[in-house]
Amino acid sequence: MKLIRIYTLTATAGQDAALEAALGALKAIVTAIDGCEQFVVGREQKPAGLYTVLEFWTTVEAHRVSGSAIPKSAFGPVMGALAGPPTITDFLQKL
Template sequence: MTVARHYIMHAKEGMDATLETALRAIADAVRPLPGCEGVEMLRDLGNERRFVLIERWADVDAHKAAGAMLDKGLIAPMMAALDGPPDGAYLDYLIR
């Protein structure tokens, strides 16, 4: 059963390009991890500081296991660019 893990993030003022770069690096690192079925990154057309990252996983356990494999050095640049913690959730696909 494929699940989605989504994150909604807001960049600090003037840090949207930095956040975008950090998210691209994270997406590139996540894609080859076992159980990952894809990654999408979107930016809000009405708010250039708002990003959505959607990861598709074989299941929740695959996502959690992959977290232990991810280079933690990739997280620091993202966290430095964020204006508050990301909002995240696991989602079931109803239509695809």
């Protein structure tokens, strides 16, 4: 069954550009992993600094094993630009 993972991120004030650059670099890594169908980044119009990342995976298992393919150093720039930890929600695609 396909997995959709949704991250809600809040950038530290003044760190939008840094977060967007870090997410762009992370996207390049994640989309190269077998099983990743899409990695979409959206920014809310208001309030400033609120982002949503959607990852689409072929299966729950593909997502589970992807963690070992992502260098931990790829998360540092993302986490360094955040005001707090992200909210993560997983959905199983039904339709």
